[in-house]
Amino acid sequence: MRIALIAMSGVRAHNPELTALGLSLPGFVERGKTIASLPSLGLLTLAALTDDRHDVDYYEVDDITEMDPLPECDLAAFSTFSAQVKECYALSDRFRAAGVKTVIGGLHVTTVPEEALEHCDIVVVGEGEPVWRKLLADVEAGREKRIYRPDAPFDLADSPIPRYDLLDPDRYNRLTVQTQRGCPWHCEFCASSILLSPRYKTKPVEKVSAEIDAMKEIWADPFVELSDDNSFVNKHHGRDLVAAIGEHDVQWFTETDISIADDPALLRMMSDAGCREILVGFESPNPDAVDGIETKRNWKRSRVDRYKEAVEIIQTNGIALNACFILGLDGDGPEVFDRVAKFVDETDPFDVQITVLTPFPGTPLYRRLLAEGRILTPGAWELSTLFDVNYRPANMTVEELEKGLVDLGRYIYSEEATARRRAGFKEQVAAGRDRRMREKAAS
Ligand code: B12
Numbered sequence: 499m500r501i502a503l504i505a506m507s508g509v510r511a512h513n514p515e516l517t518a519l520g521l522s523l524p525g526f527v528e529r530g531k532t533i534a535s536l537p538s539l540g541l542l543t544l545a546a547l548t549d550d551r552h553d554v555d556y557y558e559v560d561d562i563t564e565m566d567p568l569p570e571c572d573l574a575a576f577s578t579f580s581a582q583v584k585e586c587y588a589l590s591d592r593f594r595a596a597g598v599k600t601v602i603g604g605l606h607v608t609t610v611p612e613e614a615l616e617h618c619d620i621v622v623v624g625e626g627e628p629v630w631r632k633l634l635a636d637v638e639a640g641r642e643k644r645i646y647r648p649d650a651p652f653d654l655a656d657s658p659i660p661r662y663d664l665l666d667p668d669r670y671n672r673l674t675v676q677t678q679r680g681c682p683w684h685c686e687f688c689a690s691s692i693l694l695s696p697r698y699k700t701k702p703v704e705k706v707s708a709e710i711d712a713m714k715e716i717w718a719d720p721f722v723e724l725s726d727d728n729s730f731v732n733k734h735h736g737r738d739l740v741a742a743i744g745e746h747d748v749q750w751f752t753e754t755d756i757s758i759a760d761d762p763a764l765l766r767m768m769s770d771a772g773c774r775e776i777l778v779g780f781e782s783p784n785p786d787a788v789d790g791i792e793t794k795r796n797w798k799r800s801r802v803d804r805y806k807e808a809v810e811i812i813q814t815n816g817i818a819l820n821a822c823f824i825l826g827l828d829g830d831g832p833e834v835f836d837r838v839a840k841f842v843d844e845t846d847p848f849d850v851q852i853t854v855l856t857p858f859p860g861t862p863l864y865r866r867l868l869a870e871g872r873i874l875t876p877g878a879w880e881l882s883t884l885f886d887v888n889y890r891p892a893n894m895t896v897e898e899l900e901k902g903l904v905d906l907g908r909y910i911y912s913e914e915a916t917a918r919r920r921a922g923f924k925e926q927v928a929a930g931r932d933r934r935m936r937e938k939a940a941s
Contacts, residue, residue, distance in 0.1 A: 499638060500553045502571040503545055504589070505538030506582040508560030511885040515904045537665055539674045539725055540577045540604060540626060546658035547630045556664040562589045573599050573637055580606040580689070580858055580882035587617035594619070599637060605693050606879065609860025611645055623647040625694050627657065654679065654701035659712045667717040672751070674725040675709045677701050677739055681728045683755065684794045686866070687824065689858030690727045700735050703742040710746045724752035733761055740764065744771030753777040756801050759808035762815050769816035775848065776812065777820040780805055783841040787829030793862065809845040813923055814930030818848035825903055826855040831893035835902040839909055846922025850910050853884035854903055855891070
């Protein structure tokens with residue numbers, strides 16, 4: 499068979515003011531450019547599980563009108579998240595009208611498979627690895643089912659090496675490797691790999707190493723982004739992982755939780771092993787807003803009082819921090835915008851990410867807000883961008899939230915504030931270096 503693997507790609511925001519703002523502010527544009535050019539690791543992984551008998555073509559589609567004429571294939575396989583799912587459905591409809599079978603997988607359709615079935619022949623719910631080969635054999639034999647779901651959780655020790663060779667490295671400023679799925683924390687809003695793997699699981703570090711080797715075959719000196727949700731839950735595994743990545747002499751980025759600040763020695767190891775930045779969800783500097791958002795043990799509430807100290811520990815150990823804040827949490831009112839600005843001014847994280855609370859399908863947040871009648875337009879998945887508001891906030895109006903996001907963005911991402919934060923970061927790095935030298939001299 500000829501299989502077209504099609505990644506819905508690119509970044510989205512419907513809020514016109516925000517889009518205009520993004521076009522004019524340096525911090526925003528830089529970050530936008532960086533995150534927009536990542537490949538679909540899910541599809542590259544499936545490509546690696548596809549028998550050589552089949553021909554595989556990999557496409558990234560930002561604007562579906564550009565896929566005209568449609569590529570020749572027997573099966574079109576799509577990967578999509580919520581924000582572009584309607585564009586994906588429209589493209590899948592076109593393939594089907596042309597007589598091509600289609601399959602859709604990924605986080606969005608995992609949560610609403612019945613909706614997706616109206617636009618494709620097959621939906622894959624959950625992780626793709628355990629079902630992909632069987633699905634292809636069934637399609638070849640003309641006996642495919644409408645929905646495939648794994649019988650058992652996938653063991654990341656069985657991961658194939660993603661087909662990085664399908665990529666043109668000139669198109670990307672980073673390439674991704676995944677080292678874990680799931681998260682021990684159950685934040686109400688989370689729409690990431692916890693939807694695929696409720697249990698936290700890690701990939702053996704030798705596998706991660708082999709994947710970086712494969713990546714280096716197409717790009718000698720790659721910038722590596724770990725497409726993880728929480729890399730350093732288990733600090734022992736974290737040490738092994740960092741040691742393995744350190745062997746490759748690459749620069750890298752990842753996402754993890756604030757407990758990384760409990761382990762300065764690991765942070766030092768990470769810095770020495772090429773880690774340039776970590777992204778951490780702070781959510782809000784306000785203890786009342788953070789209260790209850792992690793639904794299992796109220797973990798984030800137990801940490802919020804030490805956020806300032808944590809920024810300093812991370813950055814004095816040589817790692818830039820991207821501190822993420824969610825605007826519009828139920829415990830926050832309009833004062834949150836000033837509070838975030840103040841926190842950021844006082845702590846100088848290298849990067850800051852501000853987004854609005856987003857009820858993604860399949861999350862406890864979506865279910866709660868729907869039950870409370872607070873979703874503005876149910877099913878408006880195109881608004882699942884992290885920048886567009888599709889719910890009624892508890893303690894401010896929709897307009898206040900929209901305006902607050904834009905005004906805070908204008909302040910935080912201005913040239914002046916960005917330069918000030920970056921200078922503050924450099925001072926923290928230097929202070930950490932001096933302190934370690936003094937400690938070494940004294941010992
Ligand atoms: C890389 C990435 C991107 C890349 C995606 C590149 C691409 N073309 O796929 C770029 C930068 C383009 C991007 C854009 C956006 N992203 Co993004 N991104 C990520 C990130 C960091 C990693 C995803 C990843 O690589 N996962 C690893 C792979 C292996 O997992 P996977 O894709 O889920 O695939 C597995 C299964 O889902 C399944 N599967 C997936 N596809 C298919 C297809 C078939 C046919 C089959 C059988 C199986 C299958 O099998 C795979 C293996 O098990 C995650 C956050 C994170 N840490 O995970 C956010 C994340 C996915 N992004 C998110 C968002 C919100 C966005 C944007 C809306 C941001 C914006 N404002 O524009 C856009 C939307 C783009 C879209 N397509 O709709 C959310 C999505 C939530 C959701 N449920 O929709 C996430 C989870 C981050 C978050 N804050 O919560 N993103």
